[in-house]
Amino acid sequence: MMRIFVALVALSGLAACGGGSRYSSMNAGVYRPAPVLFARGPIQQACETQGRRAATPARCGCVQAIANQSLSRSEQRRAAKMFKDPHEFQEMRQSNNPKHEQFWRAWKTFGQNAAAACDRT
Secondary structure, rough: HHHHHHHHHHHHHHHHHHHOOOOOOEEEEEEOOOOOOOOOOOOHHHHHHHHHHHOOHHHHHHOOOOOHHHOOHHHHHHHHHOOOOOHHHOOOHHOOOHHHHHHHHHHHHHHHHHHHHHOOO
């Protein structure tokens, strides 16, 4: 009988804790950091290999995580190739080809999302 009582008290205590996101910035006065965005893939690899000072592994991984949400795998591969030749980006942007226009719109949206999410990494 005592074991049942102790188990009920323990369950009541756990139930009183409530739910909530483990990633919320403040939960019952305890700080928990937001999740870190990071992924590996073609954009991340191209970002890191360009040798730019701001292209840290954390930032490039964050950018790849946003790319995974915003761009198809083929769009990611296409963009990774263009990291080596930025002039190709410019030609695509100015092209009248509907597929190029579609890619450019997706790339522009991705860039805005990545800038907003990865600016502080």
